[in-house]
Amino acid sequence: MQGELIVSELVRLALTDPRSLWVLLGLAVGMVLLLLAVNRIPLSYTLRNLSLRWRTTLMTSLAFTLVVGLMVVMLAFTTGMQRMTDGSGQPGNVIVLAEGSIDEAFSNLNVEDLGEIENLPGVRRDEAGQRLASRESYLIVKQPVPHPKPGRSDSRFLQVRGITDAAIAAKVHNIQLKSGSWFSAAGVEDRSGVDSKAAPAIQAVLGEGVAGELAADRTPEEAAAGKNPHRLDVGDRFRLGEKDWVVTGILKSSGATCNSEIWANRAKVGPVFGRENVTTLVLSTADADAAVQLRDFLKNNYAKANILPQVEKEYYAGLSETNQQFLFAIIVITTIMSIGGIFGVMNTMFAAISNRIKDIGVLRILGYARWQILVSFLLESLVIALLGGLLGCALGSLANGLTVNSVVGQGGGGKFVVLELVVDANIWTAGIFVTLLMGGLGGLVPALSAVRLKPLEALR
């Protein structure tokens, strides 16, 4: 467990603090440049040998391509998850849950306590003088999937957030709409003038991710008739909790956890799902420092209610605990696969050396020193690795922008999210560093065996 913590901390530093990763790559590249600088055996000799045995070179390089490409894709997943949790929350917000709650879904705030908390001095007001405090009910609800695809479940979990005041919530969360408008104060569609006995649909705004998820439920005819073939849009309807819902707006939410949420009027949401309690109170303050001050006050000096106040950014950062576990799993898998790749390149290099024993003897007789032969074979191994590793990084980069479903959160709770895979410069850095490391380690032992050959014995 200690080892796991140390490695994951190192990896977290490497990926969240780009400087350490760049330093490592800088060192590795520096070593390669040094080898090139001190290399006396012509590089063309090395490259010609690689091209002569092009099949072996290709197979070894391809193994590197697979290992590095896979690593890039898996790191793209964790980077996307990290970006999502980093992009969620406002620096100046304090999120208040019930004391001891590990997640919003398990929180149950006492409504009588909320008024006084909202009126604390640190809470910001808008231009109209209204307190920027949003009372919310966060629910996880189960929805039957009308036309499940083969191999998929016939139901799914959706995240519904009941909002007391949409305009205030938008200011508190600093969120705009990509299209459409917020739901009305009544929270249901206006059916005046419509001669129908059916209950009015509940109005909702959707995150882009969940809008895409729900769009998959449409029949081909419904999809063709809709405004957007890939997601639900303004005016589209869906069924949830035996009620009809109508989309009034789409949140501009890409890169945040609310991307996967359905927002609606809390007074309408509660009775549908039998959960009318307030789970969350979000308070907007002037800036990050003010948020910390308010959090500390509520935590240490406010004893009138049993609450758990957190700076919103820290709350969402805490959700990345799952990410650390995934990251550790990725490191373990990549390390193990890299070891396999190292054995592969060792095989190649040992074979190359055994086929060129006479060459090595001639080089020694020509006056090249042992260390120069070592450098030459190391460079050969590094070229094989780089050929494959760069191709792996390039192929892995094709995953950039793809969306995947996952869960972020702490054990027992969690938010279902749609996140975008992100391949950035840090991942390329990690990919090239791992490539050079594998190539260097894989070539070192064979190269050392090469330099031990005696010239006359080699030529015999």
Place this chain on the structure above:
Amino acid sequence: MKLLSLIVKNVGRNLLRSALTALGTMVLVLVVTLVWSVLHLIDLVTEEKSHDVKAFISERWSVPSRLPYSYASSLCEGAARADHPEDIHPTDAMAWQFYGGTLDPKNPSMKSMVFCIACDPRKVPTMMSGLEGLSATEDAELHRSVERLLAKRDGIILGRNHLLALSQKSKDGKQSMLEDPLGRKFSLSGFSNFKGLDFDFEICGVFPPGRYDTLAVINRDYYNAALDAYPPSHAGVPHPMADRSLSLVVIKVDDMQAYNRVAEQITTSLRFQNPQVKCETESSGVGSFLDAYRDLLWIMRVPLTLACLGTLALVLANAISISVRERRTEMAVLKVLGFRPGQIMFLVIGESVLLGLLAGFTGAGLTYMTINWGFHGLSFPMGFFPVFMIPINALWWGVAVGTGAALAGSLVPALSASRVKPAEVFSKVA
């Protein structure tokens, strides 16, 4: 037989190359075994069973499920009506009430949290999934723990992780707590929705390593007694969870036909309207929870597995290609001696397959022993699965993967070896 002995001798001729190839194979088989173990368990729990079907009854719309405890007895009977003899009763049933308490009430956190299931202890060995297939010793110990929990209302059966957490806090010393946990006492303070429900427990058993490492089981009588005792000490106000304490009912029926009948009984009954309930098979319930991980599972099932198998095939192909290239003269001599091309192909493929088979079996075997016996399971963050054990089938996976990759990787080099022309080879030698 001659060919087989030649194959074995050839593998041993370049021990360094054979060793490196075998090590590379073992390492990659380890990754495949780990990944497939996770997928195997998930496939097992999401596979629809045809008999001895377990079903979950929970709140229809919301998660977590909070039902009145008054639903329990009727749901355990499958909502069968007394005046309808044709209604089906489940063959077994178990009601779950969840409770969350913290070991550190002043500073509650995930690490100090103990998540408990309050239930009828007699149902633990028969109705809780993942406790089948225990060894005779583990099964006997589990039954003894259940008997102790029945006898001791304030008892608790702990998962290993909680025992470890308690041992960290123990004043006696970590080792004595781990070696002899029975009879040790500790307290839990309810948190979040369970605030105000505080319990003193005595350890009467520990779950075997695996699925229940992060859970605990307590006696439902003790839990319900605490809920009943709450109002007198709180100005007559019942605890908020008092009328919402039932979390889940698990029932067992003979087959899918019986399940469909019981599900209809439950969902059409007028007794469960506020809140409404839903009935789904265990596999369906787990499947819908795991649906959020479907992309991650796909990445494991397809790209990751293909990358591992591809790398493995390349490593083996590389080694065999090098071997064939170095032994062209030998292949030519074998042809001159009368070996047919097919036999030479068999020699080359045989070498590769032997290496792959042995390395694959060894790799899978070492993985099984290390993960199951050394680490007590593979820790992977996926919902309520705290650890994944490596199944014994993994030994066959290792053989299959190693052999398959060796076969795939050696086909082309073997074909090349079978097409060696002795005249060309000897003219170069000359």
